[in-house]
Amino acid sequence: MKVVIAPDSFKESLQADEVAKAIQAGFMSIFPKAEYHLLPIADGGEGTVKALVSAHKGSIESISVTGPLGNPVEAKIAFSNGGKTAFIEMAEACGLHLVPLNRRNPMHTTSFGVGELMRHALDQGASELIIGVGGSSTNDGGVGMASALGYEFFDEQGKPVEGTGKDLFRITSLSDLNRDRRLDSMKITVAADVENPLTGLNGATYIYGPQKGLPETMLNEMDQAMGSFYQIAGSHMGTDVSSLPGSGAGGGMGAGLLLFTGAQLKKGIDLVLEHLKVKEVCHDADIVIVGEGKMDGQTIYGKAPAGVAKCAPRKAKVIAICGSVGEGTEALYEHGFDAIFPTIPAMRPIEEILGGAYANIERTSRNVAALLQNGRDGSNG
Template identity: 80%
Template sequence: MKIVIAPDSFKESLPSDQVARAIHSGFQSIFPKAEYHLLPIADGGEGTVQALVSAHGGKVDSISVTGPLGLPVEAKIAFSNDGETAFIEMAEACGLHLVPLDQRNPLNTTSFGVGELMLHAMNQGASELIIGVGGSSTNDGGGGMASALGYEFFDVERKAVKGVGKDLFNIASMSDSNRDRRLDLVNITIAADVENPLTGNNGATYIYGPQKGLPEDKLDEMDKAMCRFYQMAGKYLGMDVSCLRGSGAGGGIGAGLVLFTGAKLKKGIELMLEHLKVKEICKDADIVIVGEGKMDRQTIFGKAPSGVAKCAPPKAKVVAICGSVGEGSEVLYDHGLDAIFPTIPAILPIENILGGAFKNIERTSRNVAALLR
């Protein structure tokens, strides 16, 4: 029996490699002689760098960059063996996990550190940048990132703004005279973990703002500010990116990378499936196990579980093991999944649930394996 275990991370709880190990431990207690293939995966969010490095080898650096709240944080950046390609994960610089629960509000966070990671990559001689843009705490439209790369943004009085989310309300003009010209010499690919547009009811602000701490009464104002910012910047640079699929990824940094750096958008999960050769590995699998922290109707929009499920052969059972199940998850049964099993064992404080994730996943996996036996 061949079993492929290809989960995404459980956000703020376990990275994908540990999730895979927990699932493997549970299944191995029931199927000790099975052939196992562990493929920790990501879709542009947390774990993207580690998954790509695992596929390509290379080295990982850790540098100090500006964190989401303006304070220094240590962020990892990886390079291929030949040093030509840099793998950058937005969440390393401004991930939601870097902001304490009581301080979460994308009005106050910045993507500036992402730009600093890009500068480091170019300083090291990389000619290709692959940037995963999921898991962020920001909704600044990539303004912070662009500021780090030399763009300047001003309010109506021509005063420079810092590049946090709330600055979108005040930006009236910009300048690219100090833009880092090395951007013309590198190829940048965005690994987007979602397909949402920049603005509107299905855009960055309305869909992801609340989970980042944006107050409900600020949603409309923030969405309109994002729209105005990109109308101004798009007119200045002669390009409209607001309607691109995936432009709303990373709090709008998807649009920002395209507009300010000439990057190309690609579905993160498609890039990962290609680099990890998931389809080839799954072609003769009997069981394919996917997973992420929460599975709901959004999972079908470019998320890792639905992407991996498409790689499973018709005869395989595709099982999802997740932290929790959200509204609309039943649609996943029409997208290749046979069953979904949440792992939360009881009504507990969130810190208990997050801290016990490995054991909860292991126990649930053992139970699923017993059922399949």
């Protein structure tokens, strides 16, 4: 029996490779002789760099950049192809995990550190950049990133702004006179973890603002500020990117990279699946196991579990093991999923749930394997 285990990370608790090991441990207690293939996955968010580097046998280094709250953080950047290709993960510089729970509010966070990582790639001589834009704490439309690359943004008095989410309310003009001209010769591919547009009820602010700490009362105002800023910026740059699928990824970072760096947008999960050759590994699998921290109706829109499910052969059972289940998961059964199993055993403090993730995943996986074993025994009897 061939079992392919290809989960995404469980945000703020376990990285994708740790989730894969926990699932394997649970299954091996029931199926010790099965053939296991572990493929930790990412979809443009947390873990994307690690997944891509493993596929290309690249090297990873850490540098100090500006964190989401303005304080220095250590962020990883990877290189392959003799240093010509660089891999950056937005979450390394301004991820939600870098902001304490009591300080989460995208009005006060910046993506400036992402631009610093890009500048470092340029300084090292990279000519190609792949950047994952999921898992951020920001909703600044990429203004922070663009500021680090030499763009300047001004309020109505002509004073420069810092580049946080609240600055979208103040910007009335911008200048690209000092932009880093090396961007013109760099190929930049954006690995987006979602397909959401920039604004509207399905846009960056309404869908992802609340989980980043944006008060519900600010959703409409923030969405309008984002739209107004991109009208100004789009007019200045001579193009409109706000309606493109994926432009809302990373709190508008998708749109920012498209507009300010000339990047191309690609579904993060498609990029990772291609580089890791997931379809080839899955072609003769009997069981394909996917997972992430939370699964809901949004999972089918460019998220890792849905992407992996598409790679499974028709005969394989596709099983999802996740932290929790949200609204709309019934739609997943129409997209290749056979069953979905949450791992949280009881209502407990969030710290306990996150700390016990490995054990919860291993236990749930063992129970799923036992259920499958009973089914196999029944079919053989």
